[in-house]
Amino acid sequence: xxxxxxxxxxxxxxxxxxxxxxxxxxxxxxxxxxxxxxxxxxxxxxxxxxxxxxxxxxxxxxxxxxxxxxxxxxxxxxxxxxxxxxxxxxxxxxxxxxxxxxxxxxxxxxxxxxxxxxxxxxxxxxxxxxxxxxxxxxxxxxxxxxxxxxxxxxxxxxxxxxxxxxxxxxxxxxxxxxxxxxxxxxxxxxxxxxxxxxxxxxxxxxxxxxxxxxxxxxxxxxxxxxxxxxxxxxxxxxxxxxxxxxxxxxxxxxxxxxxxxxxxxxxxxxxxxxxxxxxxxx
Amino acid sequence: xxxxxxxxxxxxxxxxxxxxxxxxxxxxxxxxxxxxxxxxxxxxxxxxxxxxxxxxxxxxxxxxxxxxxxxxxxxxxxxxxxxxxxxxxxxxxxxxxxxxxxxxxxxxxxxxxxxxxxxxxxxxxxxxxxxxxxxxxxxxxxxxxxxxxxxxxxxxxxxxxxxxxxxxxxxxxxxxxxxxxxxxxxxxxxxxxxxxxxxxxxxxxxxxxxxxxxxxxxxxxxxxxxxxxxxxxxxxxxxxxxxxxxxxxxxxxxxxxxxxxxxxxxxxxxxxxxxxxxxxxxxxxxxxxxxxxxxxxxxxxxxxxxxxxxxxxxxxxxxxxxxxxxxxxxxxxxxxxxxxxxxxxxxxxxxxxxxxxxxxxxxxxxxxxxxxxxxxxxxxxxxxxxxxxxxxxxxxxxx
Ligand SMILES: [Cu+2]
Numbered sequence: 001x002x003x004x005x006x007x008x009x010x011x012x013x014x015x016x017x018x019x020x021x022x023x024x025x026x027x028x029x030x031x032x033x034x035x036x037x038x039x040x041x042x043x044x045x046x047x048x049x050x051x052x053x054x055x056x057x058x059x060x061x062x063x064x065x066x067x068x069x070x071x072x073x074x075x076x077x078x079x080x081x082x083x084x085x086x087x088x089x090x091x092x093x094x095x096x097x098x099x100x101x102x103x104x105x106x107x108x109x110x111x112x113x114x115x116x117x118x119x120x121x122x123x124x125x126x127x128x129x130x131x132x133x134x135x136x137x138x139x140x141x142x143x144x145x146x147x148x149x150x151x152x153x154x155x156x157x158x159x160x161x162x163x164x165x166x167x168x169x170x171x172x173x174x175x176x177x178x179x180x181x182x183x184x185x186x187x188x189x190x191x192x193x194x195x196x197x198x199x200x201x202x203x204x205x206x207x208x209x210x211x212x213x214x215x216x217x218x219x220x221x222x223x224x225x226x227x228x229x230x231x232x233x234x235x236x237x238x239x240x241x242x243x244x245x246x247x248x249x250x251x252x253x254x255x256x257x258x259x260x261x262x263x264x265x266x267x268x269x270x271x272x273x274x275x276x277x278x279x280x281x282x
Numbered sequence: 283x284x285x286x287x288x289x290x291x292x293x294x295x296x297x298x299x300x301x302x303x304x305x306x307x308x309x310x311x312x313x314x315x316x317x318x319x320x321x322x323x324x325x326x327x328x329x330x331x332x333x334x335x336x337x338x339x340x341x342x343x344x345x346x347x348x349x350x351x352x353x354x355x356x357x358x359x360x361x362x363x364x365x366x367x368x369x370x371x372x373x374x375x376x377x378x379x380x381x382x383x384x385x386x387x388x389x390x391x392x393x394x395x396x397x398x399x400x401x402x403x404x405x406x407x408x409x410x411x412x413x414x415x416x417x418x419x420x421x422x423x424x425x426x427x428x429x430x431x432x433x434x435x436x437x438x439x440x441x442x443x444x445x446x447x448x449x450x451x452x453x454x455x456x457x458x459x460x461x462x463x464x465x466x467x468x469x470x471x472x473x474x475x476x477x478x479x480x481x482x483x484x485x486x487x488x489x490x491x492x493x494x495x496x497x498x499x500x501x502x503x504x505x506x507x508x509x510x511x512x513x514x515x516x517x518x519x520x521x522x523x524x525x526x527x528x529x530x531x532x533x534x535x536x537x538x539x540x541x542x543x544x545x546x547x548x549x550x551x552x553x554x555x556x557x558x559x560x561x562x563x564x565x566x567x568x569x570x571x572x573x574x575x576x577x578x579x580x581x582x583x584x585x586x587x588x589x590x591x592x593x594x595x596x597x598x599x600x601x602x603x604x605x606x607x608x609x610x611x612x613x614x615x616x617x618x619x620x621x622x623x624x625x626x627x628x629x630x631x632x633x634x635x636x637x638x639x640x641x642x643x644x645x646x647x648x649x650x651x652x653x654x655x656x657x658x659x660x661x662x663x664x665x666x667x668x669x670x671x672x673x674x675x676x677x678x679x680x681x
Contacts, residue, residue, distance in 0.1 A: 041375070041411075042367070043367030043368060043413055044367040044368055044411055044412075044413060044415055045413055046415055163415070165411065165415025165417070166415055166416050172411060172417060180375065269370075269375060270375060
């Protein structure tokens with residue numbers, strides 16, 4: 001089964017939840033690392049290292065205060081780890097030499113911690129050499145909802161990523177959610193006037209910054225999503241490697257609206273797409 | 283049957299005839315075929331196929347520019363088929379078509395057509411991305427429309443060939459009356475000078491051939507191709523010289539061989555000029571043309587030097603000039619309209635081989651004619667002067 005960036009936008013893995021005494025839940029997830037060739041532009045294949053067979057890996061989601069238990073199995077050909085952004089003990093940090101350390105091929109481990117702080121985070125492999133383990137595809141989005149939740153909205157996960165296909169330390173293909181120009185060919189459909197919430201994470205390797213610009217509209221920015229009041233009202237933001245932000249907006253008019261990196265070079269290398277704003281039921 | 287000649291090889295005790303001889307010749311071939319079959323079935327070829335990704339080797343042989351469009355010619359010189367998946371122009375993915383098909387077999391070729399608003403006089407970078415993500419790039423240094431085989435361009439290239447090839451050679455031949463008035467020692471001086479000119483041209487052509495060969499897809503084995511061309515030309519001229527020697531006087535034969543060698547060299551020169559024109563580099567042009575004129579005038583002198591003591595008719599002189607000069611025109615056509623690096627390397631190598639063979643013929647001619655031997659101070663001076671003349675005039679024509 002191929003990776004579908006359109007389906008990825010709205011697919012969240014809440015884990016297998018069991019209520020705990022005191023209101024919270026215990027959530028159990030399973031993540032398997034393995035090697036897989038993925039198509040990153042029409043006809044161009046990349047020998048990726050994946051979490052659960054896709055790049056980015058599954059979007060893991062929980063509620064603030066939940067107890068999380070992530071069973072990690074390494075079915076790949078190199079040692080890997082899962083390093084979560086968030087607050088946890090040193091043993092659960094998923095770095096070489098501490099706690100479980102690097103998990104050898106064929107081995108597994110369990111990462112366990114409380115979901116905190118609420119916000120938009122990420123996870124990635126932290127085995128060495130770090131740059132290679134990340135740019136080969138071992139990363140994903142990790143969302144912790146605030147205890148009281150956020151207002152209902154059409155929620156979309158967008159990971160800014162890129163691929164170095166000829167191993168020269170520079171990216172040849174840029175994208176939102178892996179496949180170059182995917183949302184040009186398959187615009188993201190939203191309803192006119194509804195609240196749209198974008199979980200935006202920058203996982204681009206090699207280039208220090210990336211950005212997003214949405215045409216003919218402005219959005220509210222919640223940097224790292226860790227506070228419930230907006231930081232900024234703008235139409236373009238810049239993110240360094242590993243930075244992320246939640247964007248909230250409504251489209252007042254029907255039609256097709258482009259979004260792309262305002263690093264123009266990235267735009268024509270694959271990082272651009274369309275929103276399709278309609279009055280239809282979606 | 284016994285041979286009357288004394289042979290270094292011991293005579294075979296008895297010589298098989300007819301069908302048996304054929305059998306002896308063929309059975310090792312049959313065994314090799316069997317071996318190949320065995321290796322394919324049982325051998326360790328899997329080692330080469332399984333674990334390693336294919337090493338792709340695309341070569342961009344030529345880029346043609348027409349208004350609003352690039353045409354990129356590529357050859358697959360690697361061991362496996364290569365699929366062109368995407369095309370980048372100036373670091374942007376661009377629409378394109380590939381003919382006859384995206385997957386290019388080993389030693390196959392394809393043409394990638396890219397509609398692109400290129401800018402005259404500026405540089406553009408074209409990158410082909412294969413299905414495995416490897417990239418192969420070519421930079422158009424100075425964008426300009428490629429010459430089309432129209433009447434105007436045909437005329438331009440013909441005139442170019444006449445100016446740099448035909449006219450200078452004939453001008454150089456005007457030294458003939460001057461040479462005739464000289465004594466034997468001075469004629470030898472000019473023959474030695476000719477040898478110097480030719481050695482320089484030969485080295486130049488060989489270097490040029492190797493440089494062109496180096497840019498070929500690896501599967502063509504460029505350096506070996508140059509060796510085949512160079513040595514092939516030498517052998518061809520040896521045979522041609524032998525056949526011709528039965529008919530005409532020796533100096534005339536040598537003059538024709540020189541003309542032929544220089545003709546092949548000028549074909550290569552024409553190729554270079556045509557190709558440079560094609561790449562939009564001949565905007566530098568007038569200077570280049572004047573340089574070639576001076577350079578090639580000395581070639582005319584070389585052709586008539588062996589004839590000083592046995593003057594031929596005017597008809598021969600005209601023919602000699604044409605043999606040496608006219609190939610420049612064909613070279614310019616080839617280089618301008620259908621530049622093929624494989625052919626270019628081969629022609630340059632042929633030219634080099636022909637020239638070295640001619641130097642050998644000149645030396646023999648002088649040796650047969652001179653009582654005191656070749657190594658006189660005057661001859662040595664002439665030879666060095668020939669090298670120097672070419673070096674200095676060659677400075678003018680660095681393409
Ligand atoms: Cu890893």
